[in-house]
Amino acid sequence: xxxxxxxxxxxxxxxxxxxxxxxxxxxxxxxxxxxxxxxxxxxxxxxxxxxxxxxxxxxxxxxxxxxxxxxxxxxxxxxxxxxxxxxxxxxxxxxxxxxxxxxxxxxxxxxxxxxxxxxxxxxxxxxxxxxxxxxxxxxxxxxxxxxxxxxxxxxxxxxxxxxxxxxxxxxxxxxxxxxxxxxxxxxxxxxxxxxxxxxxxxxxxxxxxxxxxxxxxxxxxxxxxxxxxxxxxxxxxxxxxxxxxxxxxxxxxxxxxxxxxxxxxxxxxxxxxxxxxxxxxxxxxxxxxxxxxxxxxxxxxxxxxxxxxxxxxxxxxxxxxxxxxxxxxxxxxxxxxxxxxxxxxxxxxxxxxxxxxxxxxxxxxxxxxxxxxxxxxxxxxxxxxxxxxxxxxxxxxxxxxxxxxxxxxxxxxxxxxxxxxxxxxxxxxxxxxxxxxxxxxxxxxxxxxxxxxxxxxxxxxxx
Amino acid sequence: xxxxxxxxxxxxxxxxxxxxxxxxxxxxxxxxxxxxxxxxxxxxxxxxxxxxxxxxxxxxxxxxxxxxxxxxxxxxxxxxxxxxxxxxxxxxxxxxxxxxxxxxxxxxxxxxxxxxxxxxxxxxxxxxxxxxxxxxxxxxxxxxxxxxxxxxxxxxxxxxxxxxxxxxxxxxxxxxxxxxxxxxxxxxxxxxxxxxxxxxxxxxxxxxxxxxxxxxxxxxxxxxxxxxxxxxxxxxxxxxxxxxxxxxxxxxxxxxxxxx
Numbered sequence: 001x002x003x004x005x006x007x008x009x010x011x012x013x014x015x016x017x018x019x020x021x022x023x024x025x026x027x028x029x030x031x032x033x034x035x036x037x038x039x040x041x042x043x044x045x046x047x048x049x050x051x052x053x054x055x056x057x058x059x060x061x062x063x064x065x066x067x068x069x070x071x072x073x074x075x076x077x078x079x080x081x082x083x084x085x086x087x088x089x090x091x092x093x094x095x096x097x098x099x100x101x102x103x104x105x106x107x108x109x110x111x112x113x114x115x116x117x118x119x120x121x122x123x124x125x126x127x128x129x130x131x132x133x134x135x136x137x138x139x140x141x142x143x144x145x146x147x148x149x150x151x152x153x154x155x156x157x158x159x160x161x162x163x164x165x166x167x168x169x170x171x172x173x174x175x176x177x178x179x180x181x182x183x184x185x186x187x188x189x190x191x192x193x194x195x196x197x198x199x200x201x202x203x204x205x206x207x208x209x210x211x212x213x214x215x216x217x218x219x220x221x222x223x224x225x226x227x228x229x230x231x232x233x234x235x236x237x238x239x240x241x242x243x244x245x246x247x248x249x250x251x252x253x254x255x256x257x258x259x260x261x262x263x264x265x266x267x268x269x270x271x272x273x274x275x276x277x278x279x280x281x282x283x284x285x286x287x288x289x290x291x292x293x294x295x296x297x298x299x300x301x302x303x304x305x306x307x308x309x310x311x312x313x314x315x316x317x318x319x320x321x322x323x324x325x326x327x328x329x330x331x332x333x334x335x336x337x338x339x340x341x342x343x344x345x346x347x348x349x350x351x352x353x354x355x356x357x358x359x360x361x362x363x364x365x366x367x368x369x370x371x372x373x374x375x376x377x378x379x380x381x382x383x384x385x386x387x388x389x390x391x392x393x394x395x396x397x398x399x400x401x402x403x404x405x406x407x408x409x410x411x412x413x414x415x416x417x418x419x420x421x422x423x424x425x426x427x428x429x430x431x432x433x434x435x436x437x438x439x440x441x442x443x444x445x446x447x448x449x450x451x452x453x454x455x456x457x458x459x460x461x462x463x
Numbered sequence: 464x465x466x467x468x469x470x471x472x473x474x475x476x477x478x479x480x481x482x483x484x485x486x487x488x489x490x491x492x493x494x495x496x497x498x499x500x501x502x503x504x505x506x507x508x509x510x511x512x513x514x515x516x517x518x519x520x521x522x523x524x525x526x527x528x529x530x531x532x533x534x535x536x537x538x539x540x541x542x543x544x545x546x547x548x549x550x551x552x553x554x555x556x557x558x559x560x561x562x563x564x565x566x567x568x569x570x571x572x573x574x575x576x577x578x579x580x581x582x583x584x585x586x587x588x589x590x591x592x593x594x595x596x597x598x599x600x601x602x603x604x605x606x607x608x609x610x611x612x613x614x615x616x617x618x619x620x621x622x623x624x625x626x627x628x629x630x631x632x633x634x635x636x637x638x639x640x641x642x643x644x645x646x647x648x649x650x651x652x653x654x655x656x657x658x659x660x661x662x663x664x665x666x667x668x669x670x671x672x673x674x675x676x677x678x679x680x681x682x683x684x685x686x687x688x689x690x691x692x693x694x695x696x697x698x699x700x701x702x703x704x705x706x707x708x709x710x711x712x713x714x715x716x717x718x719x720x721x722x723x
Contacts, residue, residue, distance in 0.1 A: 399519065404556040404606075407516050408566070408622060409544035409573035418569065422560025426605065429560070 009064035011147075011182040011227045015039060017070045018150055024072075025119045025153065030130065038139040038149035045143040057341040057373055058283050058312040060144075065255055068182040068227035070151065071096035087435060089168040090115045090158075094185065095175055097153040104170075111164050118155030118186060128159060132188050136233035136261045136289075144229040144257045152186035152231070158199065160189075162237070165196035169245075169436060176205040176226060179253045185230040191240035193265065198243040198433055201232065204278070205251035225280070226254035238265035238292070244272045245436060247443060250279040252307065261287040264295035266321070273431060275440050276303030276311050276332070277447050287316040290324040290352075300431075301330035302424045302440070304447045305338030305370070315344040317359065319352035319382075328359040331427050333420050333448065334370035341372075347379040348388065356387040363394040364423055366416075420448050467494045468532070469630050469661040470515075475526035476686075477507075477514040484510040486686035487526065492630065492661040499664045499672055499697060502683035503705045508665045509553055511683070512634040516550040517543050530630065545574055549628035551619040553635040557607035563618070564588070564602040567625050574626050591624035595651045613644035620651040631655075632663045637671035649674030669701040682708055 018039050022032045048055040050062075090104035092115060099117035109115075114125060121129040139149035156172045176183045191197050205226055228250065236242045242262070250256050256279040262270045272286055288297040303311050317326035332340045342361045363372030374392035397419055405415035424444050431437040470492040477485040484507045492498055502508050514521040515528065517540035528535050535543055558566070567588060571579050592599060595617050607615055616636055623631055633652070637645055652675055656662065664677060672680075672694065680696040681688045682705070689712035690696065700708070 398556075400556045401558050403516075403518050403540060404552065404558065405566075405570075406540035407544055407550050407552075408570035408626065409541050410569050411541045411573065412539065414569065414573070415541075418561055418566075419558065422558055422605070424560065426560035 009061070009066055011065045011068040011070075013068075013070050013147070013151060013182060020072075021151060021153055027119070028122055028126065031122050034134070035150050038134075038146050041139050042143055042146035042150055045146060047143055054314050054343055057343075058281065058310065060283070063255060063281070065182070065225055065227040067180050067225055069180065071176060071181040071183045087168065088171050089166045090170040091173065092117070092156050092171070093173045094154040094156070096177055096181065096183065099154040099156070105168075108164070108166060112159075112161040113164060113166065114157065114159035115170060116157050118152065118157050118188070121157035121188075125157070125159070128190065129157065129188075132190055132233060132235060134231075134233075136235065136263050137231040137259050141259065145231060145259055148184045148186060148229045148231045151182075152184040155186040156188070158187075158189045158197070160191045160195040160197045160240075162192040163194045164192075166198070167196075169198040169200045169433065171200040171202065174201070174203045176228070176250075176254070179206060179226055179251065181205075182227040182229075185228065187230075187232045188235075189233070189242060189244070190235045191237055191242045191268075193237040194239040195237065196241045198245075198436070200245045200247065200436065202247040202249065203228075203230075203256075204249045205254055226251065228254055228256045228258070230256075230258040232258070232260040234260070234262035234270065236262060236264045236268035236270050239267045240265060241269045242271070243432070244270070245275070245431070245440065246273065246284075247275045247277070247440065248279060248282060248284075249277050249443070250282075252278065252280055252309075254279045256280075256282040256284070258282070258284045259287075260285065261289065262297070263289045264292060264297065266292040267294040267296075268292070269296045271298040271300070271432075273300040273302070273440070274313065274330075275444065276301070276305070277443055279309065279311075281310045281312075283312045283314075285314045285316075287318065288326060289316075289318050289320070290326070291320045293321040293323055295321055295324045297324075297326040298430070299326070299328040299330075300427050301328075301332075301342075302427050302444055303330075303332040303334075303340060304424075304444055305332065305334040305340055306336045306447070307338060308336070309338045310340070311338075312341040313343070315342070315359075317344075317346045317357055319346075319348040319355040319357060322352060323354040324352055325356045326358070328361075329427055329430070330361045330374075331363070331423060332372060333364040333366055333423060334372060335366040337367070337369040337371075339371040339373075341375070342392075343375045343377070345377045345379060346388065346390065348382045348385050350381045350383075352382050353384045354386050355382065356385070358387070358389045360391045361393070362391075362423075364420065365394060365396050366420070417449065421445060424448075468492075469494050469530070470663075471527075471529040472515075473527050473529075475511075475514070475528060476524045477510055478522045478524050479510060479520060483524070484686055485514065488683070488686070488688055490663075490681065490688065492663060494629070494661050495658045496679065497656070497662045497664065497675060497677040498679045498681065499666060499677040500681050500683050500688075501666055501669070501697065501700060503709075504667065506683045507686040508667075508683055509634055510686075512550055512553070512632050512663075512665055515543075515632055516540055516548065541573065544626070544628075545576065547629035549623050549626055549631045551616075551623060551631065551633040551636050553638065555607045555610075555615045555619055557605070557610070559605050559608050561606050562602070563604055563606055566606045567602070567622065570622065571625055587625055591621055594624065594654055595621055596647050597621065612639035613641065613648075616640055616644065616648050617651070620648055620655070624651070624655050629659060630661045630663070632665065634665045635667065636664070637666055637668065645671065646674065669697045672697045684709060684712065
């Protein structure tokens with residue numbers, strides 16, 4: 001077949017890996033063929049040109065991942081029965097290349113909800129998988145997406161039938177057990193018309209902080225760069241509501257590439273939240289495609305960067321259907337020499353009359369070496385847009401806000417912490433699920449140096 | 464406790480962005496006293512308030528300020544607040560994401576220097592909100608975020624009630640209030656007065672003084688107190704405006720300024 005890719009900064013994966021994966025997972029013919037097609041695309045494609053606006057600030061050609069080898073069989077899970085404390089409707093646990101635990105509320109299973117890895121989906125729900133795999137996130141998009149399509153393993157397939165509403169979150173916990181591994185998570189969420197689902201996608205590797213509710217992972221070979229290329233495909237049918245929460249707690253050696261794309265049906269509602277905590281480098285694309293009328297999208301992001309972490313978010317709010325609504329709110333706080341790029345496009349096509357769009361990116365610089373480049377792009381082709389606004393800022397903590405708190409006896413260090421906390425809370429508070437809200441807030445604050453010990457008003461009233 | 468010197472300002476000069484705003488202010492406030500500081504726009508009223516609280520933008524170039532006998536110049540704003548000083552802001556800052564309840568709890572804890580039992584905090588909070596005719600839901604909102612003018616001023620008095628200071632400096636607390644809100648705010652301030660508390664009311668208009676009677680009224684003009692008197696001085700200003708006072712003292716001040 002094609003030549004093995006060697007001698008570059010690319011991860012050390014070869015066509016033998018594709019072969020092994022196909023053999024190991026006993027893939028049906030069509031799926032094997034798709035993997036090979038994707039592999040050929042991967043080999044044929046160049047890395048993105050640093051002259052390309054979206055890659056200028058994260059030059060992937062200058063990065064080296066050649067130490068990263070494909071994660072294969074999973075390490076056994078210490079506690080195979082993932083915690084079921086009644087707070088989740090279902091859970092899927094992926095370690096390295098394999099899914100090691102799947103649980104789903106039996107009542108939901110009886111109503112036709114499917115939660116399984118992609119190999120199982122290929123066997124038991126072949127037509128569904130054929131239809132949705134790599135349809136929203138296509139291998140031809142860029143080199144590492146092609147690599148994901150060739151080398152994904154394990155993966156997550158969630159299918160929610162028409163009209164089924166799942167009140168509790170479904171959680172995917174993905175972890176890589178050692179530094180220096182290459183992993184290719186792939187998630188497909190299909191929400192049929194008028195269904196409702198909340199999906200939590202939490203990722204972790206050594207030194208990325210403990211992933212609830214499992215025990216901490218053993219440390220692997222330290223210092224060796226990890227490589228992750230993930231894809232998340234969200235299909236929200238007419239009138240469906242999907243919340244997707246990504247909690248990025250990859251370890252500090254991981255180069256994390258991720259593409260999330262949601263395609264919305266008529267009057268569908270999608271909310272995504274990207275919580276950026278871990279990784280060495282994260283290059284994440286979050287796209288909302290609204291080809292149908294009345295769709296509504298909320299894209300939220302909170303990132304706390306320290307050390308030399310680099311986060312680069314590309315977002316797209318693509319309005320095609322009439323009267324579609326999108327709102328993007330990304331916030332970051334950066335310290336040390338951490339850096340962040342947000343390059344966000346709002347596109348209101350000619351066909352999208354009566355649409356409404358907003359995008360704001362706020363970046364708090366907590367050290368003089370931290371850097372943020374928020375870049376909003378508006379492409380308006382429709383003539384009767386009902387509202388379109390954007391804003392982007394980067395700067396230090398507001399002196400007047402600090403003075404106000406200090407004038408109330410609050411010491412400067414506590415005041416700064418409160419401001420950072422409040423800064424994130426005003427985004428996180430938009431999460432409808434209260435348990436998730438506090439979970440994400442706790443994770444953010446653990447990174448930011450501990451919370452200021454807040455209580456909700458209800459806590460105070462019930463004391 | 465009354466008659467104890469709470470605040471003693473001597474020859475205070477303050478500059479903002481290199482521009483001298485206060486040109487030597489002298490003022491003594493004892494416990495239990497209410498002082499009104501009045502003056503036209505630009506006379507330095509807010510500068511005095513912010514400099515006393517320690518805003519970093521306001522540089523003290525000369526003079527001393529003793530609070531309970533201690534020179535406060537070396538103290539950061541939080542230490543001044545802990546010592547018992549309070550500033551009701553003219554333009555309270557909104558802080559998105561920080562709820563009133565958490566803000567007030569942190570502030571109360573900071574002023575006391577120790578944790579406040581939640582139950583005690585709740586009782587204080589609810590009682591003070593009731594006093595100020597504030598809805599209980601108010602505490603859920605982010606600090607000053609989306610508050611109306613009246614809500615902001617009431618929230619300042621709420622903070623004053625919870626922090627229980629020895630000295631309250633109120634910077635144009637009456638501005639932007641309609642007559643009902645003004646009455647509520649004034650009643651709140653009156654309810655919080657005590658023999659231990661000294662109040663400095665900074666105002667442009669006399670109308671707040673219809674509700675809170677000061678023992679002393681001072682007129683600030685071009686960064687100096689040009690006249691002091693009793694409550695009757697405020698009434699005189701109400702009738703005649705600032706012009707007669709300025710005509711009488713202003714030129715002399717200008718001349719003194721040129722000499723200096």
